[in-house]
Amino acid sequence: MTRVLRPLDRRQMLAAGLAAGVAFAAPAIAQSRMRVRLGYLHVVAVDGQILTGLDRGAFDKQGIDFELVERNTGPEVFEAMARGEVDVLSAGGVISNYLALGAGRAFLINDIEVATAQLWVRPDLGVRTFADLRGKRVATTTQTTAHIFLDRALRANGLGLTDVEVINSSMPQAVGAFIAGEVPAVALWVPFNLSVRDKLPSAIKLVDASAFYPQSAVIGGWVARHEYYAANKDVLQRIIRGWAEANDYIVRNPKAAAEALQQRHYQQASIADITEALKAQKMFSSREWKRLYSDGTVIKWLQQVSDFFMADAGVTTATPAKDYFDPSLYLATVN
DSSP: OEEEOOOOOHHHHHHHHHHHTOOOSOOGGGSOOEEEEEEEESSHHHHHHHHHHHHTTHHHHTTEEEEEEEESSHHHHHHHHHTTSOSEEEESTTHHHHHHTTOOEEEEEEEEOSSOEEEEEOGGGTOSSSGGGTTOEEEEOTTSHHHHHHHHHHHTTTOOGGGSEEEEOOHHHHHHHHHTTSOSEEEEETTTHHHHHHHOTTOEEEEEGGGGTTTSOOEEEEEEOHHHHHHOHHHHHHHHHHHHHHHHHHHHOHHHHHHHHHHHHOTTSOHHHHHHHHHTSBOOOHHHHHHHHHTTHHHHHHHHHHHHHHHHHTOOSOOOHHHHBOOHHHHHHOO
């Protein structure tokens, strides 16, 4: 699905920028316009800053016109990048898998997915506890945040991925199979929990990823194709500036941000649902992220997730996080 969002009228953009009181870059009038094909997932942890920045004119101020290319899962958006359909992408924990395999360069982090991944079970199909999961089918999308979470949740409760039968599919299909009674358990990410909660009130949320934080941190962010990264660092810095303005607005105004996201982009959810989704991800101000980039924390978080994916795939010659993540663009851009 491809969707193009038009930038705000320039007068609206200037008014929004003045209201936000943010000064990250020179006015857009001094910059050439750049059209950027952006692949993404329509989940708050991934597109919250994107949509907020578009609505408030933050990217327009930087001369960035996004062509939004929406996909259902991280693997699908990386496949779109491999086919040359997008220039940059924003995704969740899956980035630590594909980047370790050489699929692009990361240059910007969105958040920590503290409680976005959840494990739901069906008592009517014989599963109430972790012990009941042994030998049972668990639907999820492998090589994603949900897959990492499922592994950690099982290991924390005396089981492993080999003790269950993992059924891999797109997340809409995985959740659909769970609701239809084809599988007794599903490892999903927000906001797919809304469908489960609404259509299957008897289902139980066994655990979410917050149980394993801060020992385990899964982060999502932005990736550019190698060729695009090499030739368009100035464009990536402009994206960073727009993102930083939007991110800091959400951090400072979570209630207003949740209301705007729900009213304009998540009408199928309630404001309470979007508020919950924002709380499920740990967000830092742009300046706080600068410290985490500088002291190596981000690289450590990325590497530990890459290690899981590479071990699961039996890959021994992966690209390390210190080589696939470039903090220099962010550090040179954000004050």
